[in-house]
Structure formats: C-alpha cells, structure tokens
Amino acid sequence: MENIFRLVRNVIPPLTAKKHKGQDGRIGVIGGCQEYTGAPYFAAISALKVGADLSHVFCTKDAAAAIKSYSPELIVHPVLDIPNAVNEVEKWLPRLHTVVLGPGLGRDEVILEHAKGIIERTRAKGIPIVIDADGLWLIAQHPSIIQGYQGAILTPNLMEFSRLYEAVLRDPMDSNDHHGCVLRLSQALGNLTIVQKGERDLISDGQKVLVCSHEGSNRRCGGQGDLLSGSLGVLAHWAFLAGSEKTNGLNPFLVAAFGACSLTRQCNSQAFQKYGRSMTTKDMITEIGTAFNKLFET
Numbered sequence: 001m002e003n004i005f006r007l008v009r010n011v012i013p014p015l016t017a018k019k020h021k022g023q024d025g026r027i028g029v030i031g032g033c034q035e036y037t038g039a040p041y042f043a044a045i046s047a048l049k050v051g052a053d054l055s056h057v058f059c060t061k062d063a064a065a066a067i068k069s070y071s072p073e074l075i076v077h078p079v080l081d082i083p084n085a086v087n088e089v090e091k092w093l094p095r096l097h098t099v100v101l102g103p104g105l106g107r108d109e110v111i112l113e114h115a116k117g118i119i120e121r122t123r124a125k126g127i128p129i130v131i132d133a134d135g136l137w138l139i140a141q142h143p144s145i146i147q148g149y150q151g152a153i154l155t156p157n158l159m160e161f162s163r164l165y166e167a168v169l170r171d172p173m174d175s176n177d178h179h180g181c182v183l184r185l186s187q188a189l190g191n192l193t194i195v196q197k198g199e200r201d202l203i204s205d206g207q208k209v210l211v212c213s214h215e216g217s218n219r220r221c222g223g224q225g226d227l228l229s230g231s232l233g234v235l236a237h238w239a240f241l242a243g244s245e246k247t248n249g250l251n252p253f254l255v256a257a258f259g260a261c262s263l264t265r266q267c268n269s270q271a272f273q274k275y276g277r278s279m280t281t282k283d284m285i286t287e288i289g290t291a292f293n294k295l296f297e298t
C-alpha cells in the first residue's frame, strides 16, 4: 500500500501563490431531495475540506434551504425538480471539473430521468463523474448510460454492488470471490473504475485490482460513503489532471480512489478514537484536515 500512497501524494497539487480561485477544483454534487439533505451536504463539504476551491450542490427546491443552512460555504442550486433541470445543470458543466451524482438523490422517477440526462451531458463533455448511492440505482436500471465511459467511477456499497452486478452480468455475485466480481463488473461495463466498499475496499478498472485495508473502525454510521464520494470528486480531478506520468503508468482514477478510501478510513479511525460508538459522520468530517496531512503531506 505504501507505494500507492506515494502515487497519491504525486497527484496532489502544491499550494502556491500563483493560483487563482477555482484551479484546485470546482466540484458539482447532484443530489438532495425532500428526504435526504445530509448526504449531498456531506459529499460537498468533504470536497471543500479535502481542498477543492468551490463546491456546488444541485438539488430539489425543498432541499435547498436546509442544505444552505448547514453551510454558507456551499453554492446551492434548487433546480433538480424543475422541468428544465437538465439544461440548467448543463449550463454549469463547463465550470465544473468533476460531477458527483447520487448522494441523497432519492428514487423519484422524474428526478431520476433528469439525473439520466445530466449523466449523458456530463459524459458528452468528457467530465469525470463519480456515481454513488441512488445514482447507482439508476445505473442498475439503465447500465447503457454509463457503459464504456472511462471517465466514470462507481462507488457501490455491498448492497449496491450486488444489485449492479446482477443487472449487468445477469448472475448473482459470488460472495466468496469479491476480487473476481469487481474485475468482471468493471470489464462488463467497459473498464470504468469501480470501488466496492466494505471491510476491505476493492478498486478496479478491469485490469488491476487495488485493495485498501487501511485501518478504520467497526463503527458504520450513515454518511461515510458520502464523505468518500465527495473526497473522490476532488482527488479524481487532481489525478486526471496529473495524468499517468505521475502515477507510474497506473490508471489515475485507481490512484484517486485509493486516496479517497484511505482518507475516509483514516477519518473514521481518528473520530472513533475520540468518540467511540457515538461517532457520527460530522465528527469524521472534522478530522479530514489532520487525516489528510497525516496520510499525504508527511
């Protein structure tokens, strides 16, 4: 694992006086509906805390006020449930480096149809897209939206992975062979990057499988996956920009995903040491700065 940590460090842009706001990352999170306002907040604030300069949330109208009130740092667009949603988001795409689609998106048919359009437009512009949570629900219904797009990174938990696997390979996953299943799913989707989260995170582009077993804790409060997808939004941009010269020929998205997984687990470990069973995702977010320094800036 130590070698891969070195590659993650290689893609992290230095902080210099020569940069203007926006250069280190403008991330757009697509998600947030009446039921779920925490998930897009966790993803978007994590992107900022990891080092993005600007973090946008595109959510439904009734989620926007709540998300804004959690944080003045986020830019919130209440557009996901208007008829013109896809065009409204598309206007912003040229200003975004990465899209993170799914945290708190919900499963309303109309919103999912809009999400489908947003994926298509993001893909057409070649912008990296992290797909998580209800975004993966959508992909399981329509795998062709993402099939063959190597700018996509999917971050399923075990339940989401088995749903996707069955939808794409038309076979139940073999729970004795996670390694083979991740490899096969990535290959079947055209070698896009898959992060199967779990006791060990398995990360594959259909050619290689990286394993992240960095120490976390046994506490599994909701929202940890949102911290991961938001962090990955930034790291994917940095790795994409750095290119494979900086990653020793390894797919930059594998390196970015390894970075986001180890960071999430490090935050989990640090917060658990302080709060034990009462630890929640907010406590993990507070640890992002020190966890990042410990892993990547020593």
Ligand SMILES: NC(=O)C1=CN([C@@H]2O[C@H](COP(=O)(O)OP(=O)(O)OC[C@H]3O[C@@H](n4cnc5c(N)ncnc54)[C@H](O)[C@@H]3O)[C@@H](O)[C@H]2O)[C@@H](O)CC1
Pocket: 035, 036, 037, 038, 039, 040, 102, 103, 104, 105, 106, 133, 134, 159, 222, 223, 225, 226
């Ligand atoms: N504070 C928030 O707003 C949060 C919102 N979240 C959002 O919640 C939405 C749903 O995501 P979830 O990951 O909770 O997905 P689900 O609502 O599908 O699953 C929640 C949990 O229920 C259990 N479960 C699900 N299906 C089951 C089945 N068939 N049999 C037995 N147990 C089953 C599993 O333990 C699973 O982890 C997403 O939009 C997600 O982003 C989560 O990210 C957590 C935090």
Ligand SMILES: Nc1ncnc2c1ncn2[C@@H]1O[C@H](COP(=O)(O)OP(=O)(O)OP(=O)(O)O)[C@@H](O)[C@H]1O
Pocket: 133, 156, 157, 158, 197, 198, 199, 200, 201, 216, 217, 218, 220, 221, 222, 223, 224, 225, 226, 227, 228, 261, 264, 265
């Ligand atoms: N058994 C485990 N042991 C250690 N770490 C784990 C374990 N399961 C998951 N994790 C870590 O927790 C993080 C989130 O994974 P998890 O499976 O909880 O996502 P999720 O279900 O999508 O979360 P969310 O509640 O945000 O939707 C990942 O970084 C993963 O490495």
Ligand SMILES: [Mg+2]
Pocket: 132, 133, 157, 225, 226
């Ligand atoms: Mg999740």
